[in-house]
Amino acid sequence: APPPAANDPMWGYFTAIAGQDGEVDAEELQRCLTQAGFTGSYNPFSLETCRIMIAMLDRDHTGKMGFNEFKDLFKALSGWKQNFMMFDQDRSGTVEPHEMSQAINAMGYHISPQALNAIIKRYNKGGTIYFDDYMACCVKLRTLTDNFRRRDTMQQGSVTFQYDDFILCTMAI
Amino acid sequence: APPPAANDPMWGYFTAIAGQDGEVDAEELQRCLTQAGFTGSYNPFSLETCRIMIAMLDRDHTGKMGFNEFKDLFKALSGWKQNFMMFDQDRSGTVEPHEMSQAINAMGYHISPQALNAIIKRYNKGGTIYFDDYMACCVKLRTLTDNFRRRDTMQQGSVTFQYDDFILCTMAI
Numbered sequence A, B: 001a002p003p004p005a006a007n008d009p010m011w012g013y014f015t016a017i018a019g020q021d022g023e024v025d026a027e028e029l030q031r032c033l034t035q036a037g038f039t040g041s042y043n044p045f046s047l048e049t050c051r052i053m054i055a056m057l058d059r060d061h062t063g064k065m066g067f068n069e070f071k072d073l074f075k076a077l078s079g080w081k082q083n084f085m086m087f088d089q090d091r092s093g094t095v096e097p098h099e100m101s102q103a104i105n106a107m108g109y110h111i112s113p114q115a116l117n118a119i120i121k122r123y124n125k126g127g128t129i130y131f132d133d134y135m136a137c138c139v140k141l142r143t144l145t146d147n148f149r150r151r152d153t154m155q156q157g158s159v160t161f162q163y164d165d166f167i168l169c170t171m172a173i
Helices: A009-018 A026-034 A048-058 A067-087 A097-106 A113-123 A130-153 A161-170 B009-018 B026-035 B047-055 B067-087 B097-106 B113-123 B131-151 B165-173
Strands: A158-162 B158-162
Touching: A009 A026, A026 A048, A026 A067, A048 A067, A048 A130, A067 A097, A067 A130, A097 A113, A097 A130, A113 A130, A113 B165, A130 A158, A130 A161, A158 A161, A158 B026, A158 B165, A161 B113, A161 B131, A161 B158, B009 B026, B009 B067, B009 B097, B026 B047, B047 B067, B047 B131, B067 B097, B067 B131, B097 B131, B113 B131, B131 B158, B131 B165, B158 B165
Parallel strands: none
Antiparallel strands: A158 B158
């Protein structure tokens, strides 16, 4: 019998970009997400956004991605995309800054108005939030939050970082 | 007598992008750096890189930039560019990963091989480092290091971050 993965429609996409060794690069991921029709009528993801996606999954900094992580990525991206489309009723490819704030709050992040404001300042273009930037923001926020929580073993909401570890978990994102 | 700034050749560039209120956005900065001939024979900076430059200077998250900060930005960028060109003898617009490692070490950052490796993985394209990515990396590394040091008041090499503050000083970069 074939391995379970062979029946999974995602398997083809995965092997196409990851090959046998599971090595993944941002250009291949960009091509894959475009060919899989993920971005649909929206503009394809920028290379920059794809790099952050890879950083999200590559927790051990090997540059490799397994099939399960690949499926996790798709699942997470699909959720964020659905969220975006809920706000983008007219399919303009953009949402309003306050809608992005709402979305971030709805995802369960506890972020102060000041930090939310800084995020929106960073991810808007001329006062609107484009699909690619919205997704980049979601990927980055989740990755940074995961990195923080993994170190906050007592769940106290605070983490003591050594400089090198701080750089390691922020520079790749 | 005119204010001292009026004699400064940078003043014209600054007022052109910042206007009277000092408000700056990434598109304007991108145009300004291109028109000022800063990137020379290299490709213009990407919008993404210009956004990180703004985040570097906008310490109080107001989105505003003063003339002195603008000159600081130019000075820092000029140093990194010189550094890049020292390695890029044939003006190909790219340097090798090990040259970027060398450059980062030469800037005085104390970064472990593991973190350096993660940085290079993030900023290379097909095994080479392009000018725009090199500069983005320098801007980001300096901004994160500044954010860290400003909180490391006892200079112990470690900082305890609350979650919200961690997000504030990493998401905008």
